[in-house]
Amino acid sequence: MSAIHSISRRGFVAVLSGFVSAIVLSVGAYAADPVKIGLVAALSGQSAKSGEAITRGLTVAIEEINSKGGVLGGRKIELIRRDDESNPAKGQIAARELIFKEKVAVFFGGLDSPVSLAIVPVANKAKVPFIGVWAAATPITRNGANPNYVFRVSAVDAIVDRALMQYAKKTYSTKKAGLILINNPWGESNEKGLKAASKIENVEIVGIEKFESKDVDVVPQLLRLKKAGADTLFLVANAAPGAQMMKSLGRMGWDVPVVSHWGISGGRFPELAGNMAEKVHFVQTYSFFGEQNEVGKKLLKRLIDKYDDIKGPEDVIPPVGVANAYDAMHLVAMAIDKAGSTDGDAIRKALTEIGPYNGLIKNYDKPFTDDNHDALSHNDYVMVRYYGNQIKAVK
Amino acid sequence: MTPLKLALSLLPAVAAIGYASVANSYELYILATVGFYTMVGVGLNILLGLTGQVSLGHVGFYAIGAYAVAILTTDVGLGFWPSLIFAIALTGVVGILLSIPALRVSGPYLAMITIAFAFIIEHGAVEWRELTGGANGMMNIPPVSLFGFEFSELATIYLVIVMTALTLFLYWRFADGTWGLAMRAVRDSEVAGQSLGLNPVMIRAAAFGLSAMAAGLAGGLFSPIIAFVSPSSFSFFQSILFLLVVIIGGSGTVFGPLVGALIVGLLPEFLSDFAEYRLLFFGGLLLVVMWLAPAGIVGALTSWLGRGDTRIPDRDRENDVDVDAFLSREARADQLNVADLAISFGGVRAVESLDFTAKAGKITSIIGPNGAGKTTVLNVIGGFYKPDRGTVRMGDVDLAGKPSHVVSRAGVSRTYQTTELFGDLTVLENLLVALGQGRLGGFKSALTHMQSDAQACSQCEALLDFVGFKGDPGVLAKHLAHVDKRLVEIARALATRPDMLLLDEPAAGLSAQDTELLIPLLRKIAAAGVIVILVEHDMGLVMEVSDHIIVLDAGAPIAAGRPAAIRKNKKVREAYLGTGEVIDRARQTAIPEADRPVLDISQLVAGYGAAPVLQDIDLKVGEGEFVTVLGANGAGKSTLMRALSGLHRPVEGRILFIGDDITSWNAYRVARRGLVLVPEGRQVFPELGVDDNIRLGAYARDDFDDAAELEEMLDRFPALRQRRTSRAGLLSGGEQQMLAIARGLVARPDVIMLDEPSLGLAPALIEDLFSVLAELRDEERTILLVDQMAALALSVADRGYVLESGRVVHQGSAKDLKKDKSVEQAYLGGGR
Amino acid sequence: MLIVSSIITGLGLGSMYGLLALGFYITYSVSQTVNFAQGSSMMLGAVICYSVGVTHGWPMPLAMAVALLVCAGWGWIVERFVVRPFASRGSNSWLMATVAAGIVLENVVLFTFGKEPRSLPSPLAQEPILIGDLGIYPLQFLIPVVGLAIAFGLHIVSKRTKLGKAQLAVVQNPDAARLLGIDVKRAIVGAFMVSTVFAGVAGILIAPLFNVASDMGTLFGIKAFAVAIIGGIMSPWGVMIAGLAYGVVEALVTATLGSVYTQIMTFALVIVVLAAMPNGIFGKAEVKKV
Structure with missing residues (x-):
């Protein structure tokens, strides 16, 4: 509001102000006002499902928190979402809008690593905590800033890749790895991670092939890997392209073990990949199938009650988005209460002091420390596969 | 430019700076985004607005600019300003390189080349990982600095505003300078441009280069401000947004890109609460804006406000330019x-x-x-x-x-049969562009408004006086009356001395x-x-x-x-x-009564634009009658045929055809009603065979007996039978003419009209043709013939009309007209 | 094996490109305009087919018919409300307008159909036929067959039927066509409807090999446009052959040089082809007249 006053005071009542004044029409926070929490994620386009999953995880968590009286002694939490269209520049502007216009206390990030990477310096400069619940690129949290306002409740590619490599070596005695990666930032990030892991684990990478998310047929790439003598395939892709790759593999009749990052669980992989779905062993932070802990039972029930299209655990897709966002929101609420204010620096400090918390994915002891802003570690990954429509741990 | 107008033009920049000084960080970045969009938009405007070429690949140039600055300031450690200059130069070079394949193509082909370019750049940025950081991009690009001083966020945005204003200013100067004018001229008529000495290849290459440089500048500023570049910031979708900026704002206008950028940049922010529904609303609103203002918002506004003070009313001022001296050069x-x-x-x-x-x-x-x-x-x-x-x-x-x-x-200078003025240039500009004889000069002349060159303007005005043009030199050439177009075209040709x-x-x-x-x-x-x-x-x-x-x-x-x-x-x-000794084909039977006309035309007026080509035509054709319309070229005969057949609409007056008022009917309805034209130049369907061409004549008929009627036509035109298997395009002129008549006949028309059937045919073929026409007449078909072969036409017709300058000057029986000297005059002159 | 497999793969994909590109050819030839969002028409076919056939459980042939009908309707809407208002004024904003219409359609589908890709089952894409150690779904054989059959059918319709010939007449000389009583406006609307129906056919055919999602057609649409252009947009056979060639080149580049180069190489090839042959491979130069 100060902006509007000063505009008219200075007499710059020009064409532009008409356009822009509407943007500025936000009102500062009063004590009884809700605490605003932001989300910058892909809500439209091909990654729209990820944004929806994060939204659902956050929404259920916020409803739980608000029904118990909110935070800071009675202030409700309000979620404000912005679409980044998977474009880093858009995401950065959306982050600035949430910080400077909406004055959010904390905000969450989405699936796309480049968007999060573009937001990191903004969050650090504005001193507003930014919580990643999906994007797994390593430098998001390890960004060199001090103090560092970026936290994450999600996997870290470098660690996942190492775990995948170890699993393959242990299970399949892998010697020659073939990488089949989606051609996007996430695929590239894992290319680095898998290369690094292969050196440590002493596995030779005999071929690296990429495919586009809209490729219909991946046979040419797979034939190259086969020719190169790969004995295990490492798949990094989301559900739909991952299924395309598996269907191509099935048609070739090439019986080779496939170890995958968690992306394939982000859609109806069993439906899309058909009988090839069960062949893939992949990593997961949480599964809504099988025996659930208390939090899991509660959350699943709420999701089914709240969303028409969720009838059972197989409809909670992608599970990681819902699960990570749900836990992250509860951790943030604890931190706000501990900080006693919506001040960014106070919340940042509080985040490193909270715990223990019995969450969905695990029981967090001290999720964050000054040195470690990643709440999940390699101990929290489980290797799973599809049994029919259900994701269960590999026996 | 009046002080008021100058002040108004500076208002957006002043407003932006004023707003920036009180804005929060988010609003600053919105301003920056609008600035980027405007700069790229100005670049596209050079291409689209000045040369009329569409590019869907400007995101490629934007990306090159952004990556160049990012790489030079981080990996190479160069300062911001030299990096920016390098980036702009690099995009300029790439732009000119891209213009090489792009020059030979136009329309959708050009669009495809630019699309391919954008994809190559995007994928190149992903794959050339050592240089670009791959899909995950480059972080920590240093902010703008000057002499070691780092710009604050606000100062950087000021810089963007100033650069945006500068780009707009340069465009404004450039569009009316020698190069800008030459680009617009070549856009309106490449042929005429060449005949004034303009080299379209060089002009288009320059447009591509400059256009790319503006996008490169925007990209170069993008890098340090967003401090992060990655391929996903430069997706193909961005290219579409850039083009939208220009189209929505109004291509070819100075402020179009700014207005477009405000909409494309701000609209999504207003819609941000719609979250996932944002693109849906955005797409819908864009459609609405395009429907409401198809020429763009600024375009719509200027035509709504009128052309304001662009007129130069001072036509009576002293003009001491001696045109004769101007035209008579030495050593010629x-x-x-x-x-x-x-x-x-x-x-x-x-x-x-x-x-x-x-x-x-x-x-x-x-x-x-x-x-x-x-x-x-x-x-x-x-x-x-x-x-x-x-x-x-x-x-x-x-x-x-x-x-x-x-x-x-x-x-060598020339004019054209169908005037080739630069329609979207003013009369004065049409002449100004010719003055340089194709030499466009350097920076100074490129950035100087040609209208502000008083000497050049008075030379042009003297030339306009010389040719007798009395209109307003500030009016767009396309709005001129026909005669004025002719005069201005001559003046333009003279302007090259x-x-x-x-x-x-x-x-x-x-x-x-x-x-x-x-x-x-x-x-x-x-x-x-x-x-x-x-x-x-x-x-x-x-x-x-x-x-x-x-x-x-x-x-x-x-x-x-x-x-x-x-x-x-x-x-x-x-x-x-035609030969004096025409075979007499006059009708042997009695001439039908003309009192019950099947075709009754009264007070017909038709034209293209300002001057009517046909005026107050009254013409009747009775059932079974053979009527011919004579007249020299340009008398309006073909326009009459087009007006009657419904190809030329709208027309004034009234055309009655067997009781129906067909004055406003479309061609296909007229044809279906039974008034069929065999058009000038035959216009057979070249890729279709002889049979199919004939069959299509019966398109509107349900009772067409394929085999029998085809036979009938092939009997009537035996030449066609021999060529039955070939495509119509391969037929000789005479055969094509027969085919066109056959095609008209199978429609079973109540009246068949023929427009210049003898055009371009050898004499022997013309004789055959007129024998056919006589046969048709004797079958009691109703025929309206337009032909320049007056003697021949009158040898078969019952009655005739003579057109001169769009009016009926004589009419009468064929017999009388044959003797009338006025017909010869209408053709060979001598009446004067 | 690599080569053989790439060629078969490429032919399958290429006929999809060709089929979509034929849609560009049909509208461009009669009206010098195209539905730039042809990819979203393809998506519409697949999405409607899925919704009717799988979600509502109607028999598949019926679902396909409904899908193609909807596509035809969409083609009508595009011509009537998105292209004609601009084209009739001589403005080339129809290009942007069709893009905007595509954005609207994709987003409407995103919110009605859903955000996650679905799989359209087909008995022809269950059991691969083994050739050597390479499995190929019957559908993969069917697609080029259908693609060529449609191109052939188009050829037959235009050569043998009155309606087809009328359409050809409009292409070759709209004014002369009018003089024969052919309603050119209707011919253009018809062309747009046929164009979107072709896109719908492509969508339905490819869906079982691919998946059904709101954005499934975007990249396809762009590649198909490239195909139409390098084929010389005025020649139906040229377009179909260019489609097949594009698919094969794409697959061969991937197989021999590696996927890193696929997109860069194919798009660079597009530029090279157009630089060498400005009217496309099978296109004819338009003669300019003074």
Whole structure:
């Protein structure tokens, strides 16, 4: 509001102000006002499902928190979402809008690593905590800033890749790895991670092939890997392209073990990949199938009650988005209460002091420390596969 | 530019700076985004607005600019400013390189090349990982600094605002400078541009380069401000947004990109609460905006506000420019020598062994019936066609086969049959662009408004006075009346100070009074020492002004000499009027009564734009009657046919056809009702066979008996039977004409109209054709014929009308008209 | 094996490109305009087919018919409300307008159909036929067959039927066509409807090999446009052959040089082809007249 006053005071009542004044029409926070929490994620386009999953995880968590009286002694939490269209520049502007216009206390990030990477310096400069619940690129949290306002409740590619490599070596005695990666930032990030892991684990990478998310047929790439003598395939892709790759593999009749990052669980992989779905062993932070802990039972029930299209655990897709966002929101609420204010620096400090918390994915002891802003570690990954429509741990 | 207008123009920049000084960080970045969009938009505007070319690949240039600055300031450690300059230069070079494949293509082909470019850049950025950081991009790009001082966020945004304003300012200067004007000229008519010495290849390449540089500048500023570049910031979708900026704002306007950028940049922010529904609303709103303002918002606003103070009302001011002195240059070529000139198209000889000489200070006319090859001769001299052999020597230079912009620079200037003015340029600008004889100059002239060059303007105005143009030089050329277009085109041709002026039918479509104006003008031009070559159908004009006449028929010269001799020449008379001894095909049976007309035309007025081509035409055709419409070229005969058939709409007056008022009907309805035109130039469907062409004639009929009626037509036109298997495009002219008539006949029309069926046919074929027409007449079909072969037409017709300058000047029975001298006058002149 | 497999793969994909590109050819030839969002028409076919056939459980042939009908309707809407208002004024904003219409359609589908890709089952894409150690679904054989059959059918319709010939007449000389009583406006609307129906056919055919999602057609649409252009947009056979060639080149580049180069190489090839042949491989130069 100060902006509007000063505009008219200075007499710059020009064409532009008409356009822009509407943007500025936000009102500062009063004590009884809700605490605003932001989300910058892909809500439209091909990654729209990820944004929806994060939204659902956050929404259920916020409803739980608000029904118990909110935070800071009675202030409700309000979620404000912005679409980044998977474009880093858009995401950065959306982050600035949430910080400077909406004055959010904390905000969450989405699936796309480049968007999060573009937001990191903004969050650090504005001193507003930014919580990643999906994007797994390593430098998001390890960004060199001090103090560092970026936290994450999600996997870290470098660690996942190492775990995948170890699993393959242990299970399949892998010697020659073939990488089949989606051609996007996430695929590239894992290319680095898998290369690094292969050196440590002493596995030779005999071929690296990429495919586009809209490729219909991946046979040419797979034939190259086969020719190169790969004995295990490492798949990094989301559900739909991952299924395309598996269907191509099935048609070739090439019986080779496939170890995958968690992306394939982000859609109806069993439906899309058909009988090839069960062949893939992949990593997961949480599964809504099988025996659930208390939090899991509660959350699943709420999701089914709240969303028409969720009838059972197989409809909670992608599970990681819902699960990570749900836990992250509860951790943030604890931190706000501990900080006693919506001040960014106070919340940042509080985040490193909270715990223990019995969450969905695990029981967090001290999720964050000054040195470690990643709440999940390699101990929290489980290797799973599809049994029919259900994701269960590999026996 | 008035102080008020200057102040208004600066208002957006001042407002932006004022707003920035109080804005929060989010709003600052929105401003920056609008700035980026505006800069790229200005770049696209150079391409789209000035040269009329669409690019869907500008995100590629934007990306190159952004990556260049990012790489140079981080990996190389260069300062921001040298990096920015390098980035702009690099994009300019890439732009010019891209223009090489892009120059040869246009429309969707060009769009595809630019799309491919954008994808290559995007994927290149992903794959060239060592340089670009791959898909995950480059972080920590240092902020803008100057002499070691780091710009604050606010100062950086000020910089963006200033750069945006500067880009807009440069565009404003550039669009009306020599280069900008030349780009707009080549956009409106590449042919005419070339004949003024403009080199379209160089001009388009420059447009591409400059356009790319503006996008490179925006990209170069993007990097340090967002501090992060990755390929996903430069997706193809961005390219579409960039193009939207220009189209929504209004291409070709100075502020269009700014307004477009405000909408494309701000609208999503207003819609941000819609979250996932944002793109849906965005797409929908864009459609609405385009529906409401198809010429863009600024375009719509300016046409709504009128053209304001762009008029130059001060036409009566003192003008001491001596046009004669301007036109008479020293050391100029004193004659044109054409020797043994020949050219053929696809095996057909268009011009054969032509020799002639045209002297400076004299008017040399080339005449001949339609299709004789007159315009082809002009096109060869003007450098538009390359002759098969022969020389075209002007002074000491052989111009044969040289490209037209080179020919023009050598001192040849021309006008066109269908005027080729630069329609979206003002009259004054049309002349200004010609003044430089194709030399565009450097930065200074590129950034100086040509209208502010007082001397150049008064020269142009003097030329306009010289040709007798009395209108407003500030009006757009496309809005001129026909006669004014002719005059301005001549003035434009003169503005290059030519040694030789080629005039292609300057009197076509002019009224008799307007044609009168040309006579003294042409003489004045010749008197200034110019070689004047005139191709013209208006014999009155030709006979009056020519010093020497060359008559062509079917590409070969048949006579040459002074006007009086030509008029008496027997060969010439035959070529024009047809042989004197026409076979008498007059009707043997009684002529049907004309009192119950099937076609009843009253007070018909039709035209293109300002001046009506047809005025107050009253014409009747009775059932079973054969009526012919005669008249010289440009008298309005074809327009009459187009108006009757429904191809030309709207028309005023009334056309009654068997009781229906068809004045407002579309062509297909008219045809279905039974009024069928066999159009000029035959217009068969070239890729379809003979049978199919005939069958299509019966398209609107349900009772078509395929086999029987095809047989009937093939019996009637035996020549077609022999060619039955070939595509219509391969048929000879005569065969095509028969086919076109057959196609018209199977429609079972109540009235069949034929437009110039004898055009371009050999004499023997013409005889066959008219025998067919006589047969049709004797079958009691109702026929309306337009033909330049007056004697022949009258030999078969019952009645005739003579058109001159869009009016019916004579009518009567064929017998009477045959004896009437006025018909000959209408064709060969001499009435004056 | 690599080569053989790439060629078979490429032919399958290429005929999809060709089929979509034929849609560009049909509208461009009669009206010099195209539905730039042809990819979203393809998506519409697949999405409607899925919704009717799988979600609502109607018999598949019926679902396909409904899908193609909807596509035809969409083609009508595009011509009537998105292209004609601009084209009739001589403005080339129809290009942007069709893009905007595509954005609207994709987003409407995103919110009605859902955000996650679904799989359209087909008995022809269950059991691969083994050739050597390479499995190929019957559908993969079917697609080029259908693609060529449609191109052939188009050829037959235009050569043998009155309606087809009328359409050809409009292409070759709209004014002369009018003079024969052919309603050119209707011919253009018809062309747009046929164009979107072709896109719908492509969508339905490819869906079982691919998946059904709101953005499934975007990249396809762009590649198909490239195909139409390099084929010389005025020649139906040229377009179809260019489609097949594009698919094969794409697959061969991937197989021999590696996927890193696929997109860069194919798009660079597009530029090279157009630089060498400005009217496309099978296109004819338009003669300019003064």
